[in-house]
Amino acid sequence: MIVTVTPNPALDLTWHVARLQPGETHRVDAGAARAGGKGLNVARVLHAEQHEVVAVTTTGGAVGAEFAAELASSGIRHRLVPVAGTTRRSIAVVDEASGDTSVLNEHGAALSPAEAAALGVTALELGRSASVVAICGSLPPGFGADELGELVRALAAAAVPVIVDTSGPCLLAAARAGAAALKPNAEELRAATGLDDPEAGARLLLGLGARLVVASLGAEGLMIVSADVPGVIRARLPGMLHGNATGAGDAAVAAIAAALAETPDLGADTPSAADARARLARRATAWSASAVLMPLAGDLSPEHPALELEVVVTTPGTGSAGPSDPEAIA
Template sequence: MILTVTLNAALDLTYRLPEVRPHASNRVRTVSGQAGGKGINVARVLAALGHAATVTGLVGGPTGRAVRAELAEAGLPDELVEVAGETRRTVAVADDRDTTVLLEPGPEISPPEWRRFLAHYEHLLPGASVVVLSGSLPPGLPVDAYRGLAERARAHGVAVVLDADGPALVRALPARPAVVKPNAHELAAATGTADPAEGAERLRAAGAEAVVASFGPDGLLALTSEGRWRARPPEAVAGNPTGAGDAVVAALALGLATGLPWPERLRRAVALSAAAVLAPQAGRFDAEAHHRLLTLVRTEELGRTHPQGEACP
């Protein structure tokens, strides 16, 4: 079982319309809603791939109850912990050209609520093969929250895939996550360099065992102890990119759980990410496109990874 942690869960609302006109009234064509937050999106993708995934994290209030109801309807195992505050909502406004996303901050989490979650998390770890820590931290949590969760997983012999940004990412690196997945902006912000390879080396020097950086339509760059690879989609795809990074994380977690070689992990991650862009909501992917792209994605080996690098600032 892969355990996904979503500390800042959400009810994701998607508004679709032909064209968004700024500073004007916009009539929405369709509205859809589902439980969201990065870890929940990852679990949804894993379930669609036929792999067992359990959702944990924090939810509260009527919105939290709506999140749990939708998870039950989707058949995703729910080990969420209740808090007093109201779970946030996110709104994706998608037209025929682009998508704009509005993100609420999430509920304030008290120290007793955090301690209660940590105890529950410890209880879940023995049943997990991989833990996915992803998404933003809600107000009230310590900036090193992911470091503490990664250290607990490591103590249980459970590998960690980390998808975070800013201080939450940097502060977690000493816990030696198995895989860290920043996008290009997150990588540059965390390391202080615009050079992706140098930035990935800095994350590895600071503790990450492997770094897989995502570059949208330009694919993935992976630096690991076994080598460096670049993987790109065979064609440009247009659609909703909101859940593409979560699809990458799902593929990386599954590859880690099943022991796939790195080139195969990356090939599957790129195909799944591109197929996710073609789906209308995060956490879903176009199954037909996924199967087709799997036969077309190629990986390029770039050479051996430097054993040492410059640490993050």
Template sequence: MIVTVTPNPALDHTYRIDRLEVGEPNRVNAPAVRAGGKGLNVTRVLRQQGQPSHAVTTAGGASGALLAADIDASGLPITLVPVGSPTRSSIAIVDLMGDATTVLNEVGSPLDEAELAALVGAVRRELASASCLVVSGSLPPATAEGFAADLVDAARAASVPTIVDAMGDALLLAASAGAAVLKPNRRELAATTKTDDPLAGARLLTGRGAGLVVVSLGTEGMLAVPREGDAMHAALPLSFSGNPTGAGDAAVAALAVGLLETASTTVASGVWSREELEPMLRRAVVWSAASVLAPLAGELAPGHEALGDRVGFEVWR
């Protein structure tokens, strides 16, 4: 069972518009509204692909009731921790002609001490049946940056590998805690490590203790940098138009499946061979592209399996 944690979920509103006129009135159809947040998107993708997954997140206020109702309607297995503050909202505007997506993410509200303890307690209970833990997304305001690192420690005590998708001090602390995989994108990695060189930034994180760092490079594919072994770059010789909002979450879902298919000694040591990295990277690149082609985050477009043979690999030096 792959357990995902979304500490700061959102009610996602996705508008699709032929052409966004910035600074002008725009008439739009009603948005697609669904429960969102990185970990929830990961669980949606996993379930769509027939992989068992259980999500843990919070919900509060009227927006939280809508989030809970959507989750219930979708049939996602979930543990919902009730909180006092309303669940935040996220607005994605997909400009079809301009081939661009603009996202407005509310910051969210702090969790009080009891609510945060309840969230951590729910995760600890799920670790008893977990084969992998995924901690994804932003933290509620005022939450300690060590939140993900603390969960990495708890998972290690239960012999469960962890994937962390975060940035800033949260990412650095997760690396120091020995997360099996870190999955920043290029922008997040640069902001965290203060270097624009993705290989150098990833090496900084593996030097702190991460087993493997996989960096999303947008249209340039993905870079996988293990603690020991060659850095591998994977990409499709194609570009895709659509909504990239959940592409990174689809990649995380693929990495979680890859961890389950990889020898536990490799995951624990961070010593990866090319033969072990390639199948995991191939799936991550394909699922990420398939997410861009799907209308909503947390979904993969049908027929994406055919893209697997077109993924190219090279050692990145």
């Protein structure tokens, strides 16, 4: 079982417009509303790919009631922690002409000390019996770097691999607490470490205590760096895809969670772990790219198996491996 934790969930509202023109009025088809936040998007991908998953998050207010109803209809197992504050909303406007997506994220309501404690207790209770726990997204006031670090540390002490996808000081706290994997993008990596070179930034996080860093690098693809192994694995598609990139990073986190559930020693200096990391690089790149092709975050395009065959993977000591290479990683 994989557990996802979303401390700052949102009701995701998505509209598609033929061409977005700032300052103008637009006629659009009915928008879509679904329970979202990064951890919920991860759970949706895993659920669709037939992995057993439980989503832990908070809910409150009238928006929270709509959030909870949609989540119940999704069929995803979940545990909701009631809070006094209203669940926030996230608004995405997809410009179909350019392929760009504009996103407005409301700030999350603060959690009281009791609410923050309840979220941590619930996540730890379910997480102790999980194969992997993924803690994803921004953190609301009241559940910050200290609370995140405490949760990661407790799960790591129970020998449960923890993936953290967040930013800023919270990313550093997760590294210090011994996260099994961190999933920053290039901007988050630079902001957290102060280093422009992605590999140097990743190595800094590993030096703090994380075991694996999987970094999304935009047009440059994806990079995997392990604390136990020299060198870097890189993966990319030959060309860029345009669409709604809102859930691309979440799809990559889902791939990491699935890989850790199958290979708990994913970062180890062994041939089997090296093969697993190369497979992860290929799959995470393909899942991330296929998410861009879908109108809503949390979904993978049916094209993702074909995209996986197109991914070019470069591993330390072996060079590039693509679909036509006899040494390509399946």
